[in-house]
Amino acid sequence: MKLFFINFTKVLALATILVTTKVEAQTAVTIDFETQRYLNDVSELDRTKYFNIHMAPGKDYEDQDMEDLKEWGVTLGRSFWGAFGRYNDYISQNGLPSDNKIMVDGANSINSLKNSSHFKYVTKQMVVTDHPSAMIRMEMDTDEAGKFAAKYFKYNYEDDFRPDYYEPVNEPFVHADEFTENGKYTEAAVRRKTAEYFRDIGKAFKEEGLDTKVVGYSSAWPSLELWDFEHWNSRMKMFMDVAGEHMDGFSTHLYDGINVKGGDTERSGSNSIAILDLIETYSNIKWGKVKPHAITEYGGIPVTENNIYSDIISIQTIRSTNHLMFELMDREDRMLISIPFNTGKSPWFYEANDWEPYGANLWRPDKESIVNNKPTRYFYTAKRFFYDLWKGVDGTRVRINTNDQDLLVQAFVDGNKAYVCLNSLRRENQTVALNFVSGLGNVSKVNKRSLKIYKEESPIYSDEDITNPQSVTLEPHETVVLTYDLERPVIFSKKSVRKEYYSEDHMKTIAANEKLTFSFKNVELDAANGEARLRMSIGRKHDKTKRPSVKVNGVTVSALNNWKGYDQADREDFFGSIEIPVPHSLLKQDNTVEITFPDDEGTVSSVVLKVINIYNQTQRVPFRSDIDLPSTIEAEDFDIGGLSIGYHSLNDVNEYGKYRINEGVNIKDGATNYDIVLNESEWTSYTVNVDESAVYKLAVDGASDSDVSEVVMTINNESVSAPLSFNADMNTAEATVEMPSGNYPIHLISQTGTATIDKLAFTLESILTDEIAFVSGDNEVESGTTNTYKVSYNASKDRDIVLELWGDAFLLGSARVEVAEGTSEIDIDLSIIAEPVNYQELELVARLVKRGSLSTLNIAEDTFDELNYNPILSSDDNLRLEEQITLFPNPLNGHQEINLRASSRIQKVEIIDLNGKVVDTFSFDLSANQVKLDLEGNYQNGIYLVKIISENGTTTKRILIR
The missing domain is CATH 2.60.40.1180 (Golgi alpha-mannosidase II)
Structure with missing residues (x-):
């Protein structure tokens, strides 16, 4: 589809920030x-970063248990038994063990593990941790403690099963009060000492050359906004300042509900995003890069009155796990591991609680199977549904x-x-x-x-x-x-690449009407199309506004009036991330964002710029020159671009070593030239140029290297004909195909068996006469209602008409209707699925396509690329000065329309310039709650006042005309 856009001015020419009432667009x-x-x-999705379980293999797990985990695609894990836990009693009596003792004990430990029944399930993917009481001793030399921990990991594991991650202790800061020694130390001193432990452990691991990554501090209660962000300053920021240089990643526990401390609130949604964004921003400021996350626990903590198992209680955590995991999946490029807090069997709990399972358990004992005070059979808890849901x-x-x-x-x-x-x-x-x-595809x-x-x-x-x-x-x-x-794998023709940029400006205090500035430098903008969003994270009281004035490179854009997740009303303060759509075309290599709030108090903790550049697969080019149809194509002349672009090969090797010897397609000598050999599911790509949509006869010369082989030709992943069959002798398979106009790749795919292909011949049969056009000149787009457009068409056979509204690279609305062969007109209703806000370039496209086709190539199309988007101004809005400016296009055809709506009936409207001169007056004999104004006067660029006189009095609004 041709995405040609009219370029308005460097204001948001088609956007508005005033809407009468919140009109819900279709989701x-x-x-x-x-x-x-x-x-x-x-x-690629790395399942080992997400679909894990908080357990380690051991004597409590049968082979079938581990096989079930494998069948689900579930990996491990996290275990409480590390260096300090193992030697806790010894250290209390004797101090840190000698290197020789660690080596001897380690050799015995390795031998014992190798002789265990569960050794076959031991993997490197494991987070090892301990309870804080095992490590924190206020008088201990942390440098010596670090060397001890490193020696332990060196000698207690062999290289092929040494754990990937070490989190020295679990959730230490919420236990700081346990180590004050009756007031001898402050909790702040305990936290500082703990960070020094982590620092020196990280240093020692690197000095020993261990590949185990040290992460911390496993924040149990990351309410960073508390006490005007003193929680952030005294905990995670302090930890990053003291230990961060030697950490391989930062571990945080994200829970909906009460985790040790705090209130029964939700982190899933905007709150967890704001937490991780602040950690990433500060990481980038300190080290010029984002150190990755290790989310070593996350999920939900339900409120229970007893320990009696029920599916209802067990499954509550999974609601939160799914919410949070979707968000974490968008950070895979900076994620070491994430572990839902779903645990294994926990005998320590059920043995003390009448065989009732620990609330986080995946397995629960069958109370009817207890023999010699041990369960002999287990059931799965409702948590199994999480793994059923995501299997595969x-x-x-x-x-x-x-x-x-x-x-x-x-x-x-x-x-x-x-x-x-x-x-x-x-x-x-x-x-x-x-x-x-x-x-x-099919x-x-x-x-x-x-x-x-x-x-x-x-x-x-x-x-x-x-x-x-x-x-x-x-x-x-x-x-x-x-x-x-x-029927066959998808073939990509484009790629979208998301990069995120962090400002060095962060933790900015909000003052009324004072501009806060954030800079984003060295932004990559090497694609014509794309998307961009700002994530603004704020901590404020609930009665303070969450929708400031925002400018990007001097141009006003609008923050969304919604955010991910709930309203946070049960939290002491709001702390969350709010998105601000930004037109891709507004961005520069170096960018300035200005944020202004109308009221005092609160903090902008971070602002992150997300930029998505969308590229064609530019590496794909024709092998010889453009192939203009009609033409004959030698099969060996597939596109240049390599694996997954010019071709798909199971082993990326030309096993015959002929012709294009460095390409991964099998090419052999043919009767007159070369032939290619495609194994089942392999394909080759050929970029063709079609001047006019037409019907061609396709003839493919080939043979089967198996009992039977079938190949299919696709465009945009859709078959253009029935499969072409070949037998053992070289023969010609033919089909009639419709080829839309344009320059694009076609793909020849071996669908069944192994096929030898010599050439593809396209012979023109007829030019398609299909046409489509907008009948009326109505190029208005109105939000909050259904837009109807009349189109005429001439269809050479039964077709679909697709109507699409595009804003920059976003699809804002679409409709599809079936039409029969012939010539006619039709009214098509278009619902807006996303408000045309903050998009500089709008385009309305009518496309005539094959029946049921999702291809972006059209038999025929027509386009409106100069659109009026009519916003609605509301006299009921109590808005700030900056929000009282509505931007809309330069007057088109000598006039511009504005819709006004009020709760009371509007009697008169005056347009007044800033010198007090009345430019236009509109009186309404039949007053109404909603009126339309035609601005036909000779307006100059600038700000005007809109004076609205209604039954309930007078309201003045401001508009900007450019």
Whole structure:
């Protein structure tokens, strides 16, 4: 699709920051399976960073237990038994052990482990930690303690099973009061001493050359905003200042509910984002890079009155786990590991509590199976549904967006499977439209897995095959995983690369009407299209505004009036991240963001700039020259670009060593030239140029190297004909194909068996006469209502008409209707799924496509690229001066329309310049709550007052005309 946009002025020409009432746009996700998504340089989902369990292998676990974890794709883990725990009693009596004792004990420990029944399940992926009481001794030399810990890890493990992570003690700062020795030390001194332990342990590990990463401090209660951010200053910031240089990552525990201290509040959503953003920002300031996170515990902590097991109580934690995991997945490029607090069997608990399981357990003992005071059988708790839900989800990230802050989304492709994952933060039902903006290919089956969690009812987990849905309804906090079985793997034609930038300006105190400035330097902007957002994290009292005036490079943009998750009303202060959409075209290499609040108090803790550049697969170029159809293409002349761009090969080796010997496609001598050999699922790409949409006869010369082979030609992942079959002798398979106009790659894929291909010949049969056009000149886009557009069309066969509203690189609204062969006109209703706010470049496109096609290539199209977006000004808004400026396009065709709405009936409106001169007057004999003004006067650029006279009095608004 051609994305040509009119460039208005360097103001947000099509945006408004005043809306009458909050009009809920339809919730939707936009999924682009042709665009591979990168988080910096990470695209593949690493399951070992997310789908873990808080346990270590041991004598309590049967082979079947470990096999079940493997079947789920679950990895380990975290264990409480480290250097200080092992030697706790010894240290109390004798001090730190000698190197010789550590070596002898270590050799015995290794031998014992190797002879255990569970050694086969021991892996390097493990976080080792201890209770604070095992380590913290206020008089101990922390340098010597660090060397001891390093020696322990050196001699107690062999290289192939030494744990990847060491978190010396768990949640130490919330236990600081236990080490004050009756007032001899302050809690602050205990925290400082603890940080020194971590510092010297990190130093010693590096001096010993250990590959184990040291992380800390495992913050149990990261309410950074408390006491005007003194919690941040006295805990995590202090830890980073003292120990951070020697840490490989920073560990934080994120919980909804009460974790040791604090209130029964929620971190999932904007709060957890603000916490991690501040840690990353300060890391970047101190070391010029973001040190990664180790989220060694996270989830939810339900309130219980007893230890009696129920599915209802057990599953409550998983609601929070899913919320938080969706957010953590967007930080994989700076994530060492994250471990949901789902534990194993915990005999220490059930043996002391009448065989009732620990609340975090995945397994629970069968009370009817107790023999010799030991369970002989276990059941799974309701937590198993978390692992059932996510079983098999893997692969490469795909570009996916949503307009709803309370909807979390992820999408992946893995071979012949595609996954769309949705998670609702809302407390009411929501229906989510699924908008696929590019081809997914032929879908043979759709499966829906769903986990619904209720406060006072048993959870409902479902796993069922369904018809391909256009929308999904989510209950509060529900998670849905849609699995699409594909006939063939997806082929990417674009990539989106997300990079995040941190300002050195942070922790800025808010004062009324004082500008706070944040700079972002060396921003990469080497793509024509893209997305950008600011994440502004603030800590303020609840009665203070959360929507300041924001300018990016001198241009006003609008902060969203919503944020991820709940309103935080049960917290002492609001502390959360609020997003601010920014037009990609506003950005420069060096950028200045100005934030102004109208009221005092509070802090802007961090501002992060997220930039997503969207690229075509520019590495793909024709092998010889542009291939203009009609033409004959030699199969060996596939595109240059290498693996996954010019071709897909199972081993990336040319096993025959002919012609293009450094490429991974099998090329052999043919009868007259060269032939290629494609094993099942392998493909080659050919970039063609089609001047006009047309029907071609496709003839492919090939043979089967197996009993039978079939190849298929695709455009944008969609088959253009039935499979082409070959037998053992070289033969020609033919098909009639429609080729849309444009310059694009086609792909020849071996769908069944192994095929030898000589050449592809395209012969023109007829030019397509399909046409589409907007009938009326109505190029108005109105928010809060359904927009109807009339289009005329001439369809050579049954087609679909797709109507799309684009803002920069965002799909803001779409509609699809089926039309029959012939010529006619049709009215199409377009619903706005995202407000056209903060987008400089709008385009409304009508596309005529193949019936059911999701391809971005069109048989015919028409475009409006000069649009009026009519905002609604409300006289009911009690807005600040900066928010009382509405921006809209230069008057088009000599006039501009404004809609006004009020709770009382409007009788008269005057437009007044800043010299007090009345420029326009509008009187209404039939007063109404909503009126439309046609500004037909000779307006100059500048600010004007809009004086609204209604039954309830007079209100004045300000507008800006440029």
